[in-house]
Amino acid sequence: MIPRPKVLNPLSGSYDLAAGAAISGPDTLIEPVRTALPMLDLRPGDDGAIATRHDPALGVEGYRLIAGSRGIEITAGGPAGAFYAAQSLHQLLPDASYRVTARGPWTVPGVRIEDAPRFPWRGLHLDVARHFFPKREIMRLVDLMAVHKLNHLHLHLADDQGWRVESRAYPLLHEISSHRPRTAVHFYREDEAYDDVPHGGYYSLADLAELAAYARARAVTIVPEIDVPGHASAILAAYPSLGVTGEPHRVMDRWGISPAILSPLPPTVEFLTTIFDELLEALGDTPYVHIGGDEVVLDRWTSSPEIVAYRESLGLASANDLQAWFLRQLADALAERGSRAVVWDEAFVSGGLRQDTVVMPWRGMNVGRRAAAAGHDVVATSVFPLYLDYAEAASAEEPMAIGETITVADVAAFDPAPADWSPSERSHVLGVQAQLWTERVPDARTMDYRLWPRACAVAEIAWGPRDDFDGRLDAHLGRLDALGVEYRPPAGPHPWQRRRPHRPGVIDVSAVMARIDEMTLDAESTRPSV
Template sequence: MSSNASPLPLDSVIPRPTVVRPGRGSFVLDGDTTLAGDSAACDWFRRHVGAAVGLPLRESEHADITFLIAPEEIDAPEGYRLDITEHEIRIRAHDEDGAHYAAQTLRQLLGADAWRAAPTRRGPWRLPCGEIEDRPRFSWRGCHLDLARHFMPKREVLRFVELLAAHKLNVLHLHLTDDQGWRIEVPGLPRLTEVGAWRKDSQLGAGPEAGRTERPHGGYYTGADLAEIVSYAAEHRITVVPEIDVPGHCQAAIASYPELGNEPHRQLDVWTGWGISEHVLNVEESTVEFFCRVFDHVLSVFPSPVICVGGDEVPTDEWERSPRCVRRSRQLGLSEPAKLHGWFLRRIIEHLHASGRRAIGWDEMLDSGESLPAGSIVASWRDEQGGVRAARAGYDTVMCPEQRVYLDHRQAAGSEEPVPVGFVNTLEDVYAYDPVPAESPSALSRRVLGAQAQVWTEHLDSPSRVDYAAFPRLCAFAEVAWSSTAVRDFSDFRTRLTTEHLARLTAFGVQFRPLQGPLPWQRRPGVPGKPR
């Protein structure tokens, strides 16, 4: 093991801080360096970074590195100030979130080897002198991870949490249920996981030439698994927002309990294809009660103030064909069965709000035939106009348009991209996105809570495929969500990415897409896509 080289530049951090003032000299981190403070970030830095650099970072009353929660000095929520001299490091943060982000910044400045799980070289370790003042642009800096289409082992979800935190993202939206799989254990409803968590095989690729894997797939998370994920995420200052999608995208639930469907005497299988299943929930009071029971369990596992109800892509054909649903819509005073979509969502949202939580759902909620309960949040995915409509109607919104921040979409127009689906969405395209639409007045922009990148997994059937789709584009998105527009510059970002940050990802073990294109083993020759 060799010793440390020169310290990294103070401005090599991703996402880019608000203010960077480089100084002269460096602080030396070695076996005598001590640590103290009134923040949980102190313990996080000792456990995670200390393990990587192989130093004890002992606690001391007169410490070399000090974390201090000081809202009277740092007025921006989640903000921090980092001062590095040759003799000491002082971190002042508005809150625990800000202190953690300061610790993440220090880890980046220690270099790629500080991202490893165990030491690979001897110190001393050097940090550049100077000052950083930093705060986020948006309060919601999210990443959506689809676990329903392809199950991801718990250890990989925990790893994904670490990667989000390293980029100062603070929301992990877990898509736990869909037509192709049910991933959350619910006490008293065992068939949801005995049946709904497994499918016979999977569609391979997209478009008319798609094939089959001819291999069963499945898995689910116990309550203890999810509690562990939530706890681990909280240590990394991340809120886990669970999604139970209703009243569409429910074929796995209907396969488990046929009485939830509109043809209760027909036994469906968990769907093995991609797209939108025609099978939706019926609207009997018993079905509403069933899902209130499911959501009550979700509330007991996830302390998140926001819970996702889905609400997207709900075909109404079954309701319109079903005499029972037609009668039900008339009993409820609705003008047509299609409006059962909004009625069902309102019942679930009101249940969540009565429990002290806020509901978020996809922007089809605005078209569902019902006004949304006050406090609802709209995730604008079909384009940016959903968010503009939501803001004008008085709802908060999270911007996540598929044309800009869907990371499962192809990264180049060439034939070498594995399973090329969706729009071409390059690293530069992601970086150029602004979550506040240029045409929206400032009054509307205050309704934009932030932005969220989306990782759908129909064609991402392994953690390495998720890595390939997400990184390094998620690094660019992190800067969109965190950094002020005044300090953002793609050329500068690309320099920081290529000279320092890709080495950090490599050390962590991320199988990202190289900027010049996929490596031979990252391609999927013969697996068809569906470009747009």
């Protein structure tokens, strides 16, 4: 099983479980089990083949699963625990049970499982700003996360290369900033090349509400990110007045760090607060909102007399202090709305954060330890080994990647709360999250290849014990096959997954037309006369 339960003991006997079986217990536990096991089409009944019980002592995500000749019993601390118990039950069934045609019956072996996660935050991050992924792909990703008991989906909704959510208050964001005329096909090189194909898309507020409800039913929390004050080209393409000079901008079509930066003046704080209100209304209960704070180029702040005067009026000594002040205003606004701010580690280094701000130390665990020692909760996000846009092997056959090499074994060996940290420091580790930045991930097939099976290792280290992971992963790949996941095979890419020019949508029209003409002439020459 992946992730491996804390306690898994075989018992004598077994139980034959068929579609249409009855499930009994409180509705708050029945519904999560039915959602996790849709192929069973479970029906409520007093004498269910699956009986559910509530025990708060197990914790909200904890559960106990007992299967034997008389049936199946699930005891859970809450809906999430019941959902995870059902996922573990599913993994006791054959791989074929993951196919939509599956109907059973299946024999459930006798077993006793007692389980709860090591960390409350077990996450994946998906950058939908560089390349947009439609709603159906986000829902599919939520389903795959649920299979692996991953519970936080961090959506990077705004960056220089695109803005990805509707705004009723600022409609130019989705009308202008949600698309770019072309995309770079190089990777931080001087010899720039572009595909000349428009790229874009955004989620309506109704889409976000639907995604949040869909995720919540599967014990997944969506964490939206609006990355500020840097990475602001797309925002400024729609509303240049929110910048330092008011000069026009465009949605970036290349990769790398941009000097585009929002003004820290009150109108910008008002703008972002309005955006937060729209997001939170659509998403519903949203315990975390990510506000970025990374890779900020402060030159335009330091060269602006107006902003320098504003900084001095606040009694702040430097532009870094002003950035910290700006992010704190946003964190305060989120706190008033019942959400905690999350930032990348540069924001922590600048100082001045609210104490309840969560830090994601992407540049390594040393800065994560500093944040934890300062009393901030942290989510381990180290570029090595948790950036899954990196290649899995130093091979010319691998698809183009941002960096290399991060293997499944690298991920599985990572400890989000190292033993040499003090107990106090480890207590501030909320969990672990893998990142998928999408400069080199243009579509869902590539997303599958990059995420899986490395995300299986993320689930493993986030949940608990890691004994015999390699052996369990080999068996688990059959489930991914049944689910239609186009993962990277352990032996290397399939021929159709190997490295190819990253020029999506580029067609040499003249060559195609010439070939069509040639085929037409061939057909004319071989057509029988009448």
